[in-house]
Amino acid sequence: MRLRKRRETAAPAPHHDAHAIEVHGIQRRYGRGRTAVHALRGIDLALPRGSFTAVMGPLGCGKSTFLQCAAGLDRPTAGSVRLGGTEITGMSENKLTALRRARLGFVFQSFNLLPSLTVEQNVLLPMRLAGGRAAPTATALRRGSPTTAPGR
Numbered sequence: 001m002r003l004r005k006r007r008e009t010a011a012p013a014p015h016h017d018a019h020a021i022e023v024h025g026i027q028r029r030y031g032r033g034r035t036a037v038h039a040l041r042g043i044d045l046a047l048p049r050g051s052f053t054a055v056m057g058p059l060g061c062g063k064s065t066f067l068q069c070a071a072g073l074d075r076p077t078a079g080s081v082r083l084g085g086t087e088i089t090g091m092s093e094n095k096l097t098a099l100r101r102a103r104l105g106f107v108f109q110s111f112n113l114l115p116s117l118t119v120e121q122n123v124l125l126p127m128r129l130a131g132g133r134a135a136p137t138a139t140a141l142r143r144g145s146p147t148t149a150p151g152r
Helices: 063-070 093-103 119-129 135-143
Strands: 019-030 037-048 078-083
Touching: 019 063, 037 063
Parallel strands: none
Antiparallel strands: 019 037, 019 078
């Protein structure tokens, strides 16, 4: 295991780019030769900033694979991915981690929450790891924003 002495920071998102995410020709293949499984075959998509998009389809059609490639959690076999105007396809793991920490939120299918922490602590953990101030978010959580209201 190797420890970093300094924290890498992601480049700020260019303000002139109208797209939150752009993918061009992304493919994701698992395995090789005749037994290869093609989860994605040449996907092109641009999602505008501030938009809400639902990815729907039958079980096993590549929804999770697409989202993981688009978020930089998995690398496509071919094609390119841009987050907020920043090309991430060839980024190092350290820079990609810094970019995700600074500019991306992702809710996993299995939630990936730490069972020993409260909901508030799970929400605040990524911000604390990034060196941010958790006070405004903690205050909003305690007030009960629509997403944290009782019964939701």
